[in-house]
Amino acid sequence: MKIEDEIQSSKFEDNYHKAVINISYTYSWMNNLLRISFEKYNLTSQQFNVLRILRGQYPKPATINLIKERMLDKMSDASRIVDRLVQKELVSRCTNNTDRRAVDIHINEKGLEILSKMDSEFKTSDLLKHNISEEEADTLSNLLDKLRG
Structure with missing residues (x-):
């Protein structure tokens, strides 16, 4: 899914800003998925x-x-x-x-x-x-x- 859809905004200063937001969002998304596995233990x-x-x-x-x-x-x-x-x-x-x-x-x-x-x-x-x-x-x-x- 596109970052714009995930955060419900398409207002970025430029593509660098968009990339930073996307990396940060993806980091959080991956941590949430992994946390489920870690919590079991x-x-x-x-x-x-x-x-x-x-x-x-x-x-x-x-x-x-x-x-x-x-x-x-x-x-x-x-x-x-x-x-x-x-x-x-x-x-x-x-x-x-x-x-x-x-x-x-x-x-x-x-x-x-x-x-x-x-x-x-x-x-x-x-x-x-x-x-x-x-x-x-x-x-x-x-x-x-x-x-x-």
Whole structure:
């Protein structure tokens, strides 16, 4: 559906303004679709992102700084997100053996199990493949990379 129809307005300063509105609207639209999947497991998108980062590191530990660097939402408070994941018993924290000031974060079996279930239940490609081809998805991704410079 066209952005004009979605927001019920066609008053844009120019095509750049229209593109910014469209990207912002689409970001919100995708987050709402993903949130449904995350809520089933009592997770937020940021918590899911941290779990995926930790699974990518597994079996090696991660630090808060590594998590911050790799998070999609750079404004998120990684320490607080990890605290919540510890409370949910999906990750563990322990002092680094070589640097007592650093804290190692590991995903545990319960966290890995939840991600595995989520992987089998939905694929991110399902959000797009009904409306755009894989080639169009590649073009879109390349345009977004170009936009960020």
